[in-house]
Amino acid sequence: MDMSQYKALFLSESREYLRSIAEQVVALEQSPAERGAIDALFRGAHSLKGMAASMEYGDVVVVAHSMEDLMARVRDGALPFGAGVADLLLEGVDLIDALLKDVEEERPSSVPTDGYPARLAAYVPPPEKKAKKTDEAPEVSSPAAEPAPAVESAQAAESVPTPSAETERAKESAPELGGTVRVKTELLDHLINLTGELVTNKQRLLSIGRDLASPALNDAVSETSKLLRALHDEVMKVRLMPFEAISDRFQRSVRAVAKKSGKEIHFELTGREIGLDRGVLEQLVDPLNHILRNAVDHGIEDGEERERAGKPARGLVKLSVSRDRDRIHITVRDDGRGMEPQAMIDAAVRKGLITPEEGELLSPRQALMLSCIPGFSTAKEVTDISGRGVGMDAVNAAIAKLGGTLGIESEPGQGTVITLKLPLTIAIIHALLVQCGPIKTAIPVNAVQRTVELSRRQIETVGKRQMFQLDDESIPLLSLNRVLGLPLGRFPDGILPLFVTEAKGRRVGMVVDRLLGQHELFVKRLGRPLDGVTGLAGGATLGDGEIVTILDISELL
Amino acid sequence: MIAERLLVFSVGRELFALNLTEVCEVMEPQQSYPFAGAPPYYMGLINFHGNLTALLDFAQYLGAGSRPLPGKLLVIDTKLAHLALKVDAVGSIIDAQGITGATRSDDPLIEALLETPQGHLRLVRLETLLSSLEEDLRAAAPKSAPGGN
Numbered sequence: 001m002d003m004s005q006y007k008a009l010f011l012s013e014s015r016e017y018l019r020s021i022a023e024q025v026v027a028l029e030q031s032p033a034e035r036g037a038i039d040a041l042f043r044g045a046h047s048l049k050g051m052a053a054s055m056e057y058g059d060v061v062v063v064a065h066s067m068e069d070l071m072a073r074v075r076d077g078a079l080p081f082g083a084g085v086a087d088l089l090l091e092g093v094d095l096i097d098a099l100l101k102d103v104e105e106e107r108p109s110s111v112p113t114d115g116y117p118a119r120l121a122a123y124v125p126p127p128e129k130k131a132k133k134t135d136e137a138p139e140v141s142s143p144a145a146e147p148a149p150a151v152e153s154a155q156a157a158e159s160v161p162t163p164s165a166e167t168e169r170a171k172e173s174a175p176e177l178g179g180t181v182r183v184k185t186e187l188l189d190h191l192i193n194l195t196g197e198l199v200t201n202k203q204r205l206l207s208i209g210r211d212l213a214s215p216a217l218n219d220a221v222s223e224t225s226k227l228l229r230a231l232h233d234e235v236m237k238v239r240l241m242p243f244e245a246i247s248d249r250f251q252r253s254v255r256a257v258a259k260k261s262g263k264e265i266h267f268e269l270t271g272r273e274i275g276l277d278r279g280v281l282e283q284l285v286d287p288l289n290h291i292l293r294n295a296v297d298h299g300i301e302d303g304e305e306r307e308r309a310g311k312p313a314r315g316l317v318k319l320s321v322s323r324d325r326d327r328i329h330i331t332v333r334d335d336g337r338g339m340e341p342q343a344m345i346d347a348a349v350r351k352g353l354i355t356p357e358e359g360e361l362l363s364p365r366q367a368l369m370l371s372c373i374p375g376f377s378t379a380k381e382v383t384d385i386s387g388r389g390v391g392m393d394a395v396n397a398a399i400a401k402l403g404g405t406l407g408i409e410s411e412p413g414q415g416t417v418i419t420l421k422l423p424l425t426i427a428i429i430h431a432l433l434v435q436c437g438p439i440k441t442a443i444p445v446n447a448v449q450r451t452v453e454l455s456r457r458q459i460e461t462v463g464k465r466q467m468f469q470l471d472d473e474s475i476p477l478l479s480l481n482r483v484l485g486l487p488l489g490r491f492p493d494g495i496l497p498l499f500v501t502e503a504k505g506r507r508v509g510m511v512v513d514r515l516l517g518q519h520e521l522f523v524k525r526l527g528r529p530l531d532g533v534t535g536l537a538g539g540a541t542l543g544d545g546e547i548v549t550i551l552d553i554s555e556l557l
Numbered sequence: 558m559i560a561e562r563l564l565v566f567s568v569g570r571e572l573f574a575l576n577l578t579e580v581c582e583v584m585e586p587q588q589s590y591p592f593a594g595a596p597p598y599y600m601g602l603i604n605f606h607g608n609l610t611a612l613l614d615f616a617q618y619l620g621a622g623s624r625p626l627p628g629k630l631l632v633i634d635t636k637l638a639h640l641a642l643k644v645d646a647v648g649s650i651i652d653a654q655g656i657t658g659a660t661r662s663d664d665p666l667i668e669a670l671l672e673t674p675q676g677h678l679r680l681v682r683l684e685t686l687l688s689s690l691e692e693d694l695r696a697a698a699p700k701s702a703p704g705g706n
Contacts, residue, residue, distance in 0.1 A: 193607065197607050436593070438591055439591055439592060439593050440590075441592070441593065484593035484594055485593065485594060485697075486593060524607075524608070524609050526609055526611070526639055527608065527609075527610075527635070527638055527639030527640075528637070528638040528639065528640065528687050528691065529611065529638065529640060529687050529690035529691045529694060530611050530639065530694065532691065533594065533694050533695070533698060534594075534695070534698040535594065535698065536592075536594070539592075539602060539609040540609075541604055541609070545588075545604065546590055547590040547601075547602040547603070547604060547609055548590070549592045549593070549602070
């Protein structure tokens, strides 16, 4: 029987099982006594094995079978669920993931699985460490050592916030097929493209309707607009995927960094059900991973230092996702050592990134944003855990590319909060249209703090720079024409139109020839050879058919 | 290896050819919209069935000088690129069997010099053209400049 037609379905379902297993493993590690979750994990491995057997993928069967056996020992009480078991199961998840990749690319299995079943079969937990006598409740997660099963005591139940809600959700997240249809992502992309084209066409019809002054046509276009808005909203909903589609990686990433750095971390995740556009979600994995790894590696102090500061030995890292109308807010909060604005300024001056005079002008918020300048790192030593500490500039650039913003708040000794504000979708954006010489171009409004019409009299020259005052802040002026290599504008009436944006933690005024107002644009990629050009984020068609490019200001500056 | 069918076109009194599978449509010239940060041989962007497509003046790119002809637009297969070439004229489609001789060219952009009943053809190597355009765009990318107006 030709099974190839079922391959895509097998791969997609298997990956859902793997994601669910990984989530349950991490949740169980924090709450090892959750009987329901243990059963769900066993069932997950069993289902995966069954599906692989029906498709005759022997290697996947062997690995899943070993995982199932290991979980059977846990379920039957022969083995406590601890860090060692979690490690082996997560290794199995990685192995199967690699095997699935081979299946997908129709190549022979390149992953050796020989030793894995034997190691699982022979696994015995390390001897338990004698519990330290303390008034504190027993830790429910210990990255460095095998934790004992949770102690059933009223005191523990009161004093330790066990993440039972997390486990509940994890055990309920087994894939379900009832009432759903699997749709290829290309089809969803095509749907949003067609909807975007209709939005553009609606603008054309509106324009024609105005020219013809036909009430009947205007009514029809107005009705079409409403239907189109409803269609757009529905198509966008179809494209939304819950945050949990990527969240298991973060749980695992935090766990791995905590283990490697010998720190005790309690990781909390809220808002896993919040939906984001698939395109946004895919681009969030690396930036969020980097922020979380930084929080664990550099933010959270080691246990002794924390206790000296009067904090619990176990650090808290909290990832929260919420929705505010058409924006998604993602925050990463830690209760670590925090960041000291003056230390950031001193480091930036020392590295020659800013002058001491520039440093004096920075507000505390701007000082914290210095961490997003390429080459900036205040980490005392480079570690192989969170990289070289040079990634925050890449994180900031990636978020800006998605049309989002990154903000940092920090209280020395209390911790740091990094907030990402993102659009629900990257397909349709609001942008400021500007004229620069012969070129009309668009800047996403998230990159525009405000627009100003500046009189020449308000411009001061400081050294070689031209500056102006805004909200008691001295702001440098740049010409967007010059940045784009276009002829400089002339302003015979002495009024310079500009928009204020932020570059490298500082506000700058970008002078243009004319401000043309805000427009709703359907963003399109440019394809070869234009994609990848510095400063170009895409293009869009205006209502009259005119094509404009959309600039990525952070890349240009 | 030479493709089974080639599309013949002319630029600056020279005959060129592209693998027919690399071209998805031949269009009449249409309005294009300029964009910043591109070398002068880019005429702008056009809308090709909803795809924003860069329009290249192929004669200017080759340094052959534009001829006062309305010309035609060769739109490259959208799976390969979002690119259209403005050429002087589009000729016929020829079969590989019609090629009577082929020699290698020193120009990396030209895959082969072909002898055909239509005359000498220069077979364009599309991937080399795209890579070269990308390289030129990187070199011409806008750069930040201090100072005001």
